[in-house]
Amino acid sequence: MADKLVADKHLRYILNLMAEKKKESFESVVMDHLRMNGAYWGLTTLALLDKLGSVSEDEVVSWVMTCQHESGGFAGNTGHDPHVLYTLSAVQILALFDKLNILDVEKVSNYIAGLQNEDGSFSGDIWGEVDTRFSYIAICCLSILKCLDKINVKKAVDYIVSCKNLDGGFGCSPGAESHAGQIFCCVGALAITGNLHRVDKDLLGWWLCERQDYESGGLNGRPEKLPDVCYSWWVLSSLIMIDRVHWIEKAKLVKFILDSQDMDNGGISDRPSYTVDIFHTYFGVAGLSLLEYPGVKTIDPAYALPVHVINRILFTK
Amino acid sequence: MHGRPRKASKPEEEAASAAKAVKLRSLQSQFMKNHHDKIYTEEAIELSTKLLEINPEAYTAWNYRKLAVEDCLSRIDSDPNLVNSIFDEELRVVESALRQNFKSYGAWHHRKWVLSKGHSSIAHELKLLDKFQRLDSRNFHAWNYRRFVVELTKRSEQDELQYTDDMINNNFSNYSAWHNRSVLLSSLLAQNADGFMPNERIPDEYDLVHSAIFTDPDDQSGWFYHLWLLDQTLNVETPLLTSSWPSHGSTIILSGAGCLNGSSSKFTTFCSESGSFPLILYFDQAVGGVSSSTVTIDSELKGNEDLVWEPISYKNSQVSCVWVTHLKYVSTDLCEYKVKIRVGNSPGIVSSRGHNFRAPYEFVFTAHVHDTVKDSQEGIVSWTDGFDIWDAKSKDLNSLITLDQLQAEIDFKWRQEAIDSEVECFGILSDSKIGKLTLARLLMAREAMVSDDAVKGVRYEEILQLYNDLMALDSSHYQYYKDEHSVAFLHKMTSSSESLSRHLFRYRGMNNLVCLRLNNLSLSRIASVEKLLFVQMLDLSHNELHSTEGLEAMQLLSCLNLSHNRIRSFSALDSLRHVKQLKVLDVSHNHIGKHSVDTTRYLCSSPLSNSEWSQDDVGRQNPGLVTKYWDAYFVLRDLNLKQLDIAGNEISGNEFSSFVLQVVPKLVWLDGQKLGN
Numbered sequence: 001m002a003d004k005l006v007a008d009k010h011l012r013y014i015l016n017l018m019a020e021k022k023k024e025s026f027e028s029v030v031m032d033h034l035r036m037n038g039a040y041w042g043l044t045t046l047a048l049l050d051k052l053g054s055v056s057e058d059e060v061v062s063w064v065m066t067c068q069h070e071s072g073g074f075a076g077n078t079g080h081d082p083h084v085l086y087t088l089s090a091v092q093i094l095a096l097f098d099k100l101n102i103l104d105v106e107k108v109s110n111y112i113a114g115l116q117n118e119d120g121s122f123s124g125d126i127w128g129e130v131d132t133r134f135s136y137i138a139i140c141c142l143s144i145l146k147c148l149d150k151i152n153v154k155k156a157v158d159y160i161v162s163c164k165n166l167d168g169g170f171g172c173s174p175g176a177e178s179h180a181g182q183i184f185c186c187v188g189a190l191a192i193t194g195n196l197h198r199v200d201k202d203l204l205g206w207w208l209c210e211r212q213d214y215e216s217g218g219l220n221g222r223p224e225k226l227p228d229v230c231y232s233w234w235v236l237s238s239l240i241m242i243d244r245v246h247w248i249e250k251a252k253l254v255k256f257i258l259d260s261q262d263m264d265n266g267g268i269s270d271r272p273s274y275t276v277d278i279f280h281t282y283f284g285v286a287g288l289s290l291l292e293y294p295g296v297k298t299i300d301p302a303y304a305l306p307v308h309v310i311n312r313i314l315f316t317k
Numbered sequence: 318m319h320g321r322p323r324k325a326s327k328p329e330e331e332a333a334s335a336a337k338a339v340k341l342r343s344l345q346s347q348f349m350k351n352h353h354d355k356i357y358t359e360e361a362i363e364l365s366t367k368l369l370e371i372n373p374e375a376y377t378a379w380n381y382r383k384l385a386v387e388d389c390l391s392r393i394d395s396d397p398n399l400v401n402s403i404f405d406e407e408l409r410v411v412e413s414a415l416r417q418n419f420k421s422y423g424a425w426h427h428r429k430w431v432l433s434k435g436h437s438s439i440a441h442e443l444k445l446l447d448k449f450q451r452l453d454s455r456n457f458h459a460w461n462y463r464r465f466v467v468e469l470t471k472r473s474e475q476d477e478l479q480y481t482d483d484m485i486n487n488n489f490s491n492y493s494a495w496h497n498r499s500v501l502l503s504s505l506l507a508q509n510a511d512g513f514m515p516n517e518r519i520p521d522e523y524d525l526v527h528s529a530i531f532t533d534p535d536d537q538s539g540w541f542y543h544l545w546l547l548d549q550t551l552n553v554e555t556p557l558l559t560s561s562w563p564s565h566g567s568t569i570i571l572s573g574a575g576c577l578n579g580s581s582s583k584f585t586t587f588c589s590e591s592g593s594f595p596l597i598l599y600f601d602q603a604v605g606g607v608s609s610s611t612v613t614i615d616s617e618l619k620g621n622e623d624l625v626w627e628p629i630s631y632k633n634s635q636v637s638c639v640w641v642t643h644l645k646y647v648s649t650d651l652c653e654y655k656v657k658i659r660v661g662n663s664p665g666i667v668s669s670r671g672h673n674f675r676a677p678y679e680f681v682f683t684a685h686v687h688d689t690v691k692d693s694q695e696g697i698v699s700w701t702d703g704f705d706i707w708d709a710k711s712k713d714l715n716s717l718i719t720l721d722q723l724q725a726e727i728d729f730k731w732r733q734e735a736i737d738s739e740v741e742c743f744g745i746l747s748d749s750k751i752g753k754l755t756l757a758r759l760l761m762a763r764e765a766m767v768s769d770d771a772v773k774g775v776r777y778e779e780i781l782q783l784y785n786d787l788m789a790l791d792s793s794h795y796q797y798y799k800d801e802h803s804v805a806f807l808h809k810m811t812s813s814s815e816s817l818s819r820h821l822f823r824y825r826g827m828n829n830l831v832c833l834r835l836n837n838l839s840l841s842r843i844a845s846v847e848k849l850l851f852v853q854m855l856d857l858s859h860n861e862l863h864s865t866e867g868l869e870a871m872q873l874l875s876c877l878n879l880s881h882n883r884i885r886s887f888s889a890l891d892s893l894r895h896v897k898q899l900k901v902l903d904v905s906h907n908h909i910g911k912h913s914v915d916t917t918r919y920l921c922s923s924p925l926s927n928s929e930w931s932q933d934d935v936g937r938q939n940p941g942l943v944t945k946y947w948d949a950y951f952v953l954r955d956l957n958l959k960q961l962d963i964a965g966n967e968i969s970g971n972e973f974s975s976f977v978l979q980v981v982p983k984l985v986w987l988d989g990q991k992l993g994n
Contacts, residue, residue: 033374033376127380127426165500166548177492240916241916245916274323
């Protein structure tokens with residue numbers, strides 16, 4: 001059983017992944033198309049551990065820019081098609097390095113704004129898949145770029161609220177089942193646009209706090225599912241945004257995350273003794289940040305970036 | 318990425334993996350070339366099929382296939398057989414991809430895209446869905462796709478409701494089925510469809526959900542459905558006026574600033590420098606449309622035509638439970654005025670769910686304008702000395718305690734019967750967590766329906782005991798039960814004049830302000846504010862509060878003591894910005910500045926929505942400090958505090974104190990010290 005965060009091991013795990021060494025395993029090739037997300041997860045984890053200086057900023061930034069498409073959107077990796085999922089990650093990565101100024105903000109923001117539909121929802125790309133994840137992405141990204149006025153915020157908010165369920169949670173589209181990931185997206189979008197009064201905080205708070213498993217202390221994503229470290233982010237950040245985080249037992253959750261570390265090789269897995277990956281490493285560390293674990297910088301629950309990065313963006317003109 | 322046990326990889330495994338990787342790499346780069354060169358030959362398309370079979374998450378390949386389909390369609394004549402065969406192939410590729418990964422967003426969306434092109438074999442789609450549901454009845458992709466197909470084929474809600482019935486009867490532990498049922502049923506109930514009258518249907522649904530809860534009390538599948546049924550049972554669509562200040566039949570004393578000569582200790586006294594007093598309306602749900610045309614005021618007080626009504630809520634919102642206007646009076650016109658208020662005089666007050674406030678409601682109060690004798694002394698307000706026990710008679714408090722809900726109009730019989738029946742059922746589960754919690758909620762609901770004063774409040778002891786039991790039984794959620802306990806406690810305390818008057822005092826130092834003492838009660842949450850609108854001085858010290866959420870309705874509040882609580886930041890005090898009367902605030906000995914995570918940052922006005930902050934003097938002169946203490950800045954800037962206590966917080970110190978003095982230039986007392994001119 002682990003009693004501390006082995007930050008050094010995680011640092012080495014991430015740096016190895018980012019270097020060329022492990023890129024040619026089957027697992028790595030199969031994830032090729034979402035390298036932009038992977039880079040965001042890895043780099044934000046480094047930033048939270050105050051080790052962002054361990055990577056070559058120039059290398060990362062220039063690779064990110066090779067992923068930009070002529071439409072203004074970013075792809076998951078060089079040569080792939082653009083999509084909002086990777087556009088947000090790209091903008092977040094540039095924000096980490098305080099390099100948003102290299103962007104053609106008009107171009108990127110027009111790409112995203114152009115994906116808003118009549119009913120206020122957002123498509124992920126030109127092929128029209130609609131999901132509240134994309135509403136969050138659009139709002140988060142445009143907010144970072146200070147271009148929220150390019151979309152119809154009222155309609156965007158109304159669409160998100162139309163995805164609110166009778167259990168207080170949110171799904172990916174109207175009528176879809178509540179899921180912690182979607183809840184994070186909807187609550188985050190409402191938080192950023194100043195619309196949390198449209199959330200029933202007590203009802204949703206109870207649904208969220210009941211994600212905590214009594215035995216393991218871990219959180220699941222919806223009723224009768226297994227606990228998973230990634231929900232330490234989605235459930236926890238949602239609870240924090242609506243000021244109901246005191247309804248879970250934090251110490252138990254810390255233990256669940258720490259127990260999911262690979263103490264020898266670094267990295268964090270979905271639950272104790274399972275295979276580690278960069279996704280769960282990020283969510284584990286981000287979760288610990290929200291739980292105020294010592295030695296981890298504070299992350300903003302709505303933007304999923306370190307607070308000092310967000311303050312730097314929001315407090316300057 | 319999920320669900321793979323950790324084990325060290327053996328060299329032969331690594332070698333096999335590397336070989337597979339090389340093959341996939343080659344496939345991918347060939348594919349990319351075809352995609353960029355827009356090659357849509359049979360061979361190229363077949364390559365993408367192979368790629369998607371190995372890696373259904375390669376989203377660019379799904380995009381490519383759509384382009385290929387569009388290219389093919391553009392080159393053939395619209396021979397339906399050819400078109401169908403193209404689409405059939407797409408559906409086949411999707412099915413094979415889903416077999417690899419039935420959670421692939423790309424695969425499901427491709428299927429929707431094909432179907433929306435007009436190609437449908439709907440029976441096949443429903444059969445496919447059945448297959449996936451059997452594999453995993455919680456697969457939300459499948460449920461979403463089902464909704465898509467239902468929409469396309471216009472299957473009836475009743476038929477789909479039957480489907481959820483089948484799924485639930487097959488296995489009650491299917492939250493997805495319960496969820497879908499709730500969506501369909503709420504739509505049918507809202508339409509008042511045949512056979513879907515709430516008073517008949519809801520009791521049936523209670524019976525159905527009992528199967529889920531009673532078979533396995535630890536299974537959460539039915540919990541939230543049951544809670545929704547409870548809400549449907551209690552939910553009165555029509556908005557109602559819960560309370561007001563001044564209340565019906567009450568008398569208030571108005572004056573200018575200063576000391577009243579022999580002020581009565583019977584009535585609430587309101588002193589105002591501005592010559593106006595608040596009129597507060599508290600509704601049972603958020604409403605919009607409260608204005609001088611929907612609320613009329615009949616009185617001889619001059620200058621009160623076309624009053625402006627404000628919702629007490631977040632900046633963006635035009636709806637609120639609490640609405641306030643200010644009635645003017647002339648402090649030298651020493652008179653008695655009768656004021657008649659008519660709420661809902663004309664249509665226009667509408668709940669946020671779209672239901673109209675119906676019958677106009679009228680109430681009358683009396684306002685005496687009194688003379689002041691001498692200038693007000695700006696003495697420091699003490700929380701310990703200068704209080705008189707208020708020997709309030711029941712009738713005095715009745716003139717202060719606000720209106721009960723107009724329950725007579727609403728069809729309560731079936732609701733009360735349903736709740737009573739549930740209470741009886743859940744008595745059986747009294748050892749389990751969900752049993753105790755549901756029972757507590759049911760009893761709270763039952764209490765809310767009681768209008769007879771004689772029996773009001775009898776259930777609260779049991780409710781409080783249930784929450785105490787739950788704190789021990791389910792310690793992970795201790796704070797949730799603690800909050801509910803505080804709410805029940807406050808409901809109990811305000812349920813009768815007798816219990817409320819034990820906590821009421823008058824403060825001599827400020828014209829016999831009405832003071833409510835709720836200190837040292839382990840309160841973690843504020844509630845029953847609608848019954849406390851008359852309170853002018855509130856002592857909440859030595860409790861466990863971490864937010865002032867709810868206090869915004871207390872428009873008469875001029876003194877507030879929050880010392881020795883668990884307030885972590887000024888953003889947690891944001892609701893106080895609405896309490897414009899506030900002059901004295903004590904937040905000493907809290908946790909302000911102690912925590913790095915701000916849990917109320919997004920519940921208050923965020924810096925994003927306050928673009929004017931850098932424009933004013935303080936912002937211009939101290940951008941660094943305003944950034945550092947932004948939440949304190951927003952809260953303090955909007956208040957006219959005379960007295961503030963902030964000692965005993967981590968944020969306290971010279972830097973913060975001098976910042977406060979800049980933001981609140983009219984402050985007279987800081988941490989007990991009188992400030993120089």
